[in-house]
Amino acid sequence: MxxxxxxxxxxxxxxxxxxxxxxxxxxxxxxxxxxxxxxxxxxxxxxxxxxxxxxxxxxxxxxxxxxxxxxxxxxxxxxxxxxxxxxxxxxKSAYLADRVRQIAQDTRLGVTPAAKLRTFVIDYSGPNVAKPLHVGHLRSTIIGDALVRILRFCGHTVIGDNHLGDWGTQFGILIYGYKHHRDEAAFQVDPVKELARLYIHVRNLAKVTGEEDEGGGEVMEACRAETAKLHAGGEENVGLWKKFMPACLEMLRPIYDRLDVKIDHALGESFYNPMLAAVVDDLLAKGIAVESKGAVVVPNAKGVVPQNDEQQAKEEPPALIRKRDGAFTYTTTDLATIKYRADTWKPDAMLYVVDARQALHFKTLFANAKRWGYDNTEFQHIAFGSILGRDKKPYRTRDGGTVELSALLDEAAKLGLQGYEASYAERTTHGHEVAELSPAVKREIAETVGYGAVKYADLSGNRTSDYIFDYDKMLALEGNTATYMQYAYARCRSIFRKGEIDETAFHAKLPAVVITTPQERALVVQLLKLPEAIESAATEYLPHHLTGYLWDLAKAYSVFFEACQVLKAETPELRDSRLVLVDLVARVIRQVLNLLGIRTVERM
The missing domain is CATH 3.30.1360.70 (Arginyl tRNA synthetase N-terminal domain)
Structure with missing residues (x-):
């Protein structure tokens, strides 16, 4: 408790x-x-x-x-x-001392499972698989993974579902590019690389004439025509789609591996495509949907289908579920997805970790799902803001292009290594004993620090806010950063190495805790607040409650570290008591960072 x-x-x-x-x-x-x-x-x-x-x-x-x-x-x-x-x-200080020793003996650090256990489906990441993952997928992936980890730690059953975009215009782009611009030899050697090149090449051809996915122009018109053939079941295009899909999915795997993200299911739009006609028929049969000017719509909550743009501006828009030409929409697919998830996993809640700009879509979707009969399910749009550059505009490359996640993570790891090398040089210059590490260990540290910095920066603010992507701030050794938390963890671990403490024996017979200074007391109180922080993050779906907790813990530990001798404490009893606190700080930092999808290293 x-x-x-x-x-x-x-x-x-x-x-x-x-x-x-x-x-x-x-x-x-x-x-x-x-x-x-x-x-x-x-x-x-x-x-x-x-x-x-x-x-x-x-x-x-x-x-x-x-x-x-x-x-x-x-x-x-x-x-x-x-x-x-x-x-x-x-x-009472005696109560605090006894309580903190109890959680030090607990593998869950005093965190008990939630009183009411639930089943969650969390929809996150959701990239278009025809192109490489880019910065636009970062927040959904990181926030979604953190919520999966947090809710599972609280004892809930959590199903992570990656709703892939694998059936839209992006495949028309690939098919058009393959038919007209492919390098066959390159495709045979590395289909992943060649498909990525083709996608960018065709989009660049479109950009030359100012064309976009929804705009006019010969190139995109041809791509949409290829998409229509795919959706109509054209043998050639369906065959190419099947040929491309393994390579498209392979483009995703290395990035998810680097981010240490494991999603349970990857059911794309193509999976739900056979279900869409039945969704529309059922909504019509139940009187929830109506025909309007040749299309099928679900009227808004007031039962109104706006007849013109002026009226629609005043009313919530209806949900278009079948176009005049017979094509289905994202809303139809999302309703089919809700039905499948409800029938298959029977969740108490479905959380959608999606950009805040989709708020109206989800408001309409959830209202219609409840009208369709899913009124006992909690639906939540886990909205998040945008990633901005230092100019406070959407984060892009120097030439204005979209930042691919592979390049972003490469840069983070490079800067993480530079930070380690600079720290190593500074400590050796000042006469500190610093272990010489192998290139493999240095690489592990660089990646742990670099990737952790990116994740923590994303999670350390309220997810609904925009944030500025700034490597210098992310990797800073001061302030509320992953690097600072990882360093605090490594510093705790170094005390045990320096004191040559037999940790197995230490944990087997954990010493008593005594509180003799205000700094010890403040640290103990902060350690005991861990269950509250996790409960708050889980119930409000806000991971930044954990980063805020870590920041307070790190500050309390820093004050304690400066004021209280550990290995040179006045008595053996006090030394052992403070070692319990140091060990517990390290374990709490490691556990909370793990809930955020961030690793730790023993040395920095």
Whole structure:
């Protein structure tokens, strides 16, 4: 049980007794949070103001009455009223010491499974497989992977589903390029590389005349014609699609491997294509969809099908599920996907980790799914902002092109190696003993630091916000970065190496913890907040709650490290106690970074 849960359990019967409306008790309990100022206490209960207003009493009087009703316990040192009715709560140091030793003996670090276990389907990454992964796929992949890891750690059943774009115009581009511009010898040697070249080549041909996927022009018109033949079941184009798919999927694998992302299923648009006609027929049969001007639409929530652009601007748009020419839409595919997922995995919730610009599409999709009968399923659009360059415009290459993920990760690893080499040179210059590492170990460090920096930068802010992609800030050894967290971990591990501690024996008979300084106490309190941080990240689908926790932990550890001798502590008992804290800090950092999909290294 987390500390905040313990406090809520303590106050719940008192609030239930006093509250005029017992339905409000959970809201009051949610007002118990870590104290903003540690000088005032460890936690703070802010419900007396709201409760006092409901009862028509002064908040200070309500707060005093609540404190007077607190039952005897062995862990609360003090509860005092401050300001307009805040209740400051301070824990006993002996209780903190005993509690932190308990979590040090726990492989889950005090984190218990969620009280109500659920089944989630998480839709993330979702690239168009005809082209290499680029920076536009980064956020969905990283955020989605973090949520999968976090929810699984909380005990939930999680199915990760990579909804691949494998049936659209991008394959018309490849087919057109293969028929007219392929290098057969190159294709035989390396089909992955040749298909990537063809895709870029055809898009560049289109760009010369200002053409885009949805625009006019001979090249894109020819590509759309090839797509239509594919969708119509044309033997030649279906054959080419089948020929290309293994190479297209192979383009994805190395990037997912480098990012350490493993997605359970990869069911693309082509998988759902045979199901689309039945979706439309069922919606028509149930009176949910209607025919309109030769097309089939699902009216908006008000039952309105706007008749003109002016009316549509005032109303939520309807969902077009079959065009006049008989073609289906993304909405049709998404509804078929919902039905398949519900029938196959029976999830309690479906989360879609997709760009915030798709908000209206998902709002409409979820409303229609519920009208179709999936009203007991939680649907969430896990929206995220854009990646920007230093100019605060969409992040691109110097010549204005899209940044491929392979190039982005190559650069991150290169800079990670440069950072290690610079640190190595500085430490040796100052006379520090630094182990000489093999090229393979250096490469592992470079990749761990570089890739971790990219991931952490993405996850360290609220996912709904845009962020600026800046390698210098990402790889900084100061501030809230993966590099700083990885360094803090390595520094903890170096203490055990330097002290020549037999870790097996140390963990087999874990020493007692004693708290003798404010710095030790602050570190212990922060370590004990781990379950709250994980619960918050899981329930709100916000990974940055974990990076915020890590930042607070790293700062508390830095203050502790500067103020408290470990290996040269005044007594053997104090030395061993502080070693427990150092070891636990390392384990917590490693565990939280793992939940974010970031690795650690023993030396930096």
């Amino acid at each position: 987390s500390l905040v849960s313990a406090f809520r359990e303590l106050f719940e019967p008192i609030l239930t007794e006093l509250a005029a409306d017992r339905a409000k008790v959970p809201d009051y309990l949610a007002m118990i949070k870590p104290a903003a100022n540690a000088d005032h206490g460890d936690y703070q209960a802010n419900f007396a103001m709201a409760l006092g207003k409901a009862l028509g009493q002064k908040p200070q009087d309500v707060a005093k009455a609540i404190i007077a009703k607190l039952p005897p316990n062995e862990w609360l040192e003090s509860a005092t009223v401050a300001g307009p009715g805040f209740i400051n709560l301070k824990l």
